[in-house]
Amino acid sequence: MxxxxxxxxPDPILRKKCRIVKAIDHSVKSLSDDMIETMDYAGGIGLAANQVGVLKRVVTLHLPEEDHRVLVNPEIQASSGVRQVREGCLSFPGYQGLLTRSITVEARWIDRNGSYFKISAEDLLAQAIEHEIDHLNGILFVDHLVAHQHLTRPVTENSLESHNHDLDVTVNVKNNDTYERLKTRVELNKVYSDSSLSELQYDLYDAGYLLDRE
Ligand SMILES: [Zn+2]
Structure with a gap:
């Protein structure tokens, strides 16, 4: 592992759709092992494969006091109810948003050993399943915000504002054969819809930027 x-x-892979897994082979097993280790190390309760750069429909979950779960090709078959929840994401470190999620979710998937699972989930499990399956479809939690001002960062010593739309990113700018590190700010209130984000991706690619993977 x-x-x-x-x-x-704004790594563009987070906006890509993951592909169906056709066989649970060695690569899928080692991917899910690595995802569990990575998720636990980061203190998250869920992780989708594109968050570690792999476009496969694989999700790992680790809810408090529960065993790890590996979800291959997960699907939501039905959902009901609406509630507001506070939510974060390992791909937006430090950010939290207020958004709407379903109350109950019926989902199915295949586990790491090829067994078929079908469940009716509520509460945190329903929320995590919705969040992670969204990832597999290139959808992020910021797409579900109740309003942009509900995206906040915890107040820190250096920042008295709890309402902050800007995200600091470091990009490596290609300059002939060398790369120059450039710190820049992305205004989150401008990128929380798919349409504006695709412009951002285009800009990053077109300018020859490589996102910093450090
Ligand atoms: Zn996430």
């Missing part, structure tokens, strides 16, 4: 690098926003 080994730790994998968690991709953070």
């Amino acid at each position: 080994s730790l994998r690098k968690i991709r953070t926003f």
